[in-house]
Amino acid sequence: MITTRNNDLLLQNIDPSESFPVSFEQLEQAAQEKMGKGAFGYIHSGAGREETLQKNVSSFSKYAIVPRFLNDVTELDTSVQLFGRTYATPLFIAPVGVQKIAHEDGEIATAQAAASLGIPFIQSTVSSYCIEEVTEATGNSPKWFQLYWSSQNEDISYSMVQRAEAAGYEAIVLTVDTVMLGWREEDVNNQYSPLMQGFGKANYVNDPVFMASLPNDDDDSIIQGIVDNIYHPSLSWKQVVELKKRTSLPILLKGILHPEDAKLAIENGIDGIIVSNHGGRQLDGVVASIDALRAVVEAVDGKIPVLFDSGVRRGSDVVKALALGADAVLVGRPFVYGLAVGGQQGVEKVLSNILQEMKVTISLSGITSVRDLRNVTIVKR
Numbered sequence: 565m566i567t568t569r570n571n572d573l574l575l576q577n578i579d580p581s582e583s584f585p586v587s588f589e590q591l592e593q594a595a596q597e598k599m600g601k602g603a604f605g606y607i608h609s610g611a612g613r614e615e616t617l618q619k620n621v622s623s624f625s626k627y628a629i630v631p632r633f634l635n636d637v638t639e640l641d642t643s644v645q646l647f648g649r650t651y652a653t654p655l656f657i658a659p660v661g662v663q664k665i666a667h668e669d670g671e672i673a674t675a676q677a678a679a680s681l682g683i684p685f686i687q688s689t690v691s692s693y694c695i696e697e698v699t700e701a702t703g704n705s706p707k708w709f710q711l712y713w714s715s716q717n718e719d720i721s722y723s724m725v726q727r728a729e730a731a732g733y734e735a736i737v738l739t740v741d742t743v744m745l746g747w748r749e750e751d752v753n754n755q756y757s758p759l760m761q762g763f764g765k766a767n768y769v770n771d772p773v774f775m776a777s778l779p780n781d782d783d784d785s786i787i788q789g790i791v792d793n794i795y796h797p798s799l800s801w802k803q804v805v806e807l808k809k810r811t812s813l814p815i816l817l818k819g820i821l822h823p824e825d826a827k828l829a830i831e832n833g834i835d836g837i838i839v840s841n842h843g844g845r846q847l848d849g850v851v852a853s854i855d856a857l858r859a860v861v862e863a864v865d866g867k868i869p870v871l872f873d874s875g876v877r878r879g880s881d882v883v884k885a886l887a888l889g890a891d892a893v894l895v896g897r898p899f900v901y902g903l904a905v906g907g908q909q910g911v912e913k914v915l916s917n918i919l920q921e922m923k924v925t926i927s928l929s930g931i932t933s934v935r936d937l938r939n940v941t942i943v944k945r
């Protein structure tokens with residue numbers, strides 16, 4: 565239990581000298597002003613006609629909390645228990661690759677910001693800084709590693725997982741919805757690929773198994789090696805089961821939307837799932853992530869943790885996802901924009917605003933712990 569005494573969080577945030585953008589829309593605009601067209605397009609856009617990208621956000625307004633009053637909400641316990649550990653808040657940093665396109669300090673800044681707020685950082689395979697660099701910068705703050713399966717040479721996957729384990733990372737997130745990149749028109753329009761520009765190579769160039777697999781160690785061979793490995797259409801339950809045998813860390817599957825896949829994950833010994841559609845960047849027209857959550861939670865029936873992302877823009881979105889049964893919630897684009905606008909401090913500001921609105925929303929709903937959010941009445945319009 566990590567209980568904090570509620571203060572009036574709004575009034576604490578009224579500071580005439582403060583000028584950081586608060587709403588997601590303002591934040592996005594400020595980030596756009598800081599970034600080149602290609603980099604901003606890569607972050608903000610989605611796949612296809614961006615139907616899913618938009619629905620991810622708009623669908624939150626279909627769900628409404630029905631608050632209870634006259635409960636004593638002086639204290640609030642924000643902690644969650646996952647895989648035998650206690651985390652201070654139900655917020656996580658979603659794995660986002662190539663963060664140097666947003667800010668030179670990339671994942672180092674984000675991981676340090678997360679550490680300062682006790683929020684676990686999930687590091688992408690295609691990071692701009694490697695596992696060991698992030699560890700050196702953040703010590704033993706909670707970190708998980710997101711794995712993109714390596715199709716050409718599975719030993720590269722096992723090697724990265726081992727490195728994460730050796731560095732003290734606490735779980736492995738295997739992303740299952742990106743066997744190939746989604747059809748992202750804005751990137752084609754802008755003729756922009758951060759992967760091809762080498763922004764996501766840090767974990768690869770520091771991996772002995774990957775480097776030994778290349779014909780040469782020049783830049784072109786490295787980029788070609790990454791592009792070849794990241795395309796992994798043959799990924800199936802067989803590799804998932806094998807991966808499970810290769811690590812003692814809990815494994816979560818990220819990108820689950822169908823209740824039957826959730827059941828298969830349990831049958832195959834998986835430790836947790838993340839309901840996500842990759843922020844509308846992969847399969848366009850797919851169900852909004854928040855609309856998929858409840859059925860997955862029901863299918864899982866408490867057997868393993870269910871985490872959630874895609875479309876979270878503010879603290880009240882976090883609360884709705886938790887009320888619909890998520891055990892924790894990942895924040896994506898908002899922190900990336902915070903990074904672009906203000907580096908580590910920008911990420912801290914964005915996360916802190918989300919966290920504070922989350923706390924206010926829980927307390928105003930008449931609830932005193934994240935755990936009890938399950939019991940809140942939520943109606944669908």
Ligand SMILES: Cc1cc2nc3c(=O)[nH]c(=O)nc-3n(C[C@H](O)[C@H](O)[C@H](O)COP(=O)(O)O)c2cc1C
Nearest residue numbers: 607658659660661688739842843874875876896897
């Ligand atoms: C610029 C960008 C890069 C991303 N890179 C990865 C990645 O490397 N691995 C991964 O599993 N998901 C990646 N994602 C997806 C996020 O983990 C998360 O699912 C998504 O951002 C949620 O949608 P939202 O940001 O709209 O809330 C990326 C998302 C963005 C916006």
